[in-house]
Amino acid sequence: MIWDALIAPFVEFSFMRRALIGALAVGCAAAPVGVFLMLRRMSLTGDAIAHGVLPGIAVAYLLAGLSIYAMTAGGLIAGLLIAGLAGLVSRVTVQREDASLASFHLVSLALGVLIISLSGSRVDLIHVLFGSVLALDDGAVLMLAGAATITLVVLAVIYRALVLECVDPSFMRSLGGRMGMIVHHVFLALVVLSLVAGFHAMGTLMAVGIMIVPATAARFWARSIDRMVVLSVLFAALSILAGLIVSYHVDVPSGPAIILAAGLIYLLSMAFGPIGSLRALKTPAWHYKS
């Protein structure tokens, strides 16, 4: 019974195995990046960049069809471009980064949808927007694993500087050099990479979900950042597993199913987590003497 529900789909069908491995690779790398996005109060920046990659993917699709590699390259270029442009605007004009990103991502979302509809059918548009984790081939899985590896290694390398840049940017600046700025941009590049990888598994609209939602849930369970990172990865893996199984049995799209599973974990955490949750904020029945 449990075997049939939870294990059999992955044993019987290789596309389910590939989906699981590909999505897990995406989740393991995206969740830690999401923790930093959340702690830097840039959760919506991830959302904006996720939409910003769309025109790149659309142009690649127009030129090369449903080629995973072309679409990855297109998405990366567009994502880096939009993150860089938004950063540049916020530095050289009075506009803050969130405002400039919002404008850029709306424009590029419109542009992307327009380009896709120029040639493709409605099915293609839905594929790009919501992903097709069940259609990953071996090459795609390898690429997702590669992107996850790069993301985790680079994150480990910049970890200390990134934490410092988050907590006390002016201290970072006083240490001299452009270290803070470099770290910020490397981090943005990781966000783009994770989102483009996530796009294959979950589509542009859902990719940012696996990044942010497990991270926000982890916040209710951990006080230190390393624990937060570990928990976010666990939550992401759990949601992916649950989402895939549900989408297999009930025949719903896998991307939204995964994000909804993560959303359920988030809601439970918000209600019952030990730190800053609804339960934790309740007036205590007793208190210490000192």
Next chain:
Amino acid sequence: MSAALEFRDVTLGYERHPAVHHLSGAVAPGELLAVVGPNGGGKSTLLKGIAGVLRPFSGEVQLEGVAQRDIAYLPQQSDVDRSFPLSVFDLVAMGHWSKTGMFGALGTDDHDAVLHALRDVGLDGFAERGINALSRGQFQRVLFARLLLQDSPMILLDEPFTALDQRTEADLIGVVQRWHEEGRTVVAVMHDLDLVRRVFPRSLLLARELVAWGKSEDVLCTENLLTARTLGAGWGDDAARCAFTGEVAA
């Protein structure tokens, strides 16, 4: 351990409006200097200029005996994200940055130095606490512990004693006086003039223009303070261009 500082006709500001206007003068090695003046008088801006966070419109800040990146700089408290999940130990250990950089590990000595610095600022046993679980005064002590670790010959403090209770203030003044005895150069933005008279041998009175600079008792006379107040902190959009380019009279 001696670092000196010289301003050569320095103008610092924002959007073409000067906050520090054509300042010249020198800070000797080992000096304990208070920067005083009205709000908006350019005190914090001056520290930013020394620390290299802000580049001067014109003129230059000359450093001797210390590289700009090695200056220990304590900005106003609001710059730190206190909600970040970090322990007191980790925050203080950042003072080791110039030694460890991005990858270097903390040795046993460095580890002990962190705990030692925490003891020196009266926070024994606080190492594992989160920085979000500290009072304002405790947090200021933590930042002082980080400054201690930076072990810099030049220390810049921006309103370090504002909104602290008397005991915390006294403890942290003790730290500053120790720095002074060790021959470090300390420049602090201050508001409490009585405290300045008691602790700081020299003062710089700034109201965008330099009003007075010298021994604290001379600088902080009624006449100078009145001048500083009338110079005020205006920021006129219709202000004329400053055509001043010449040398400053001594």
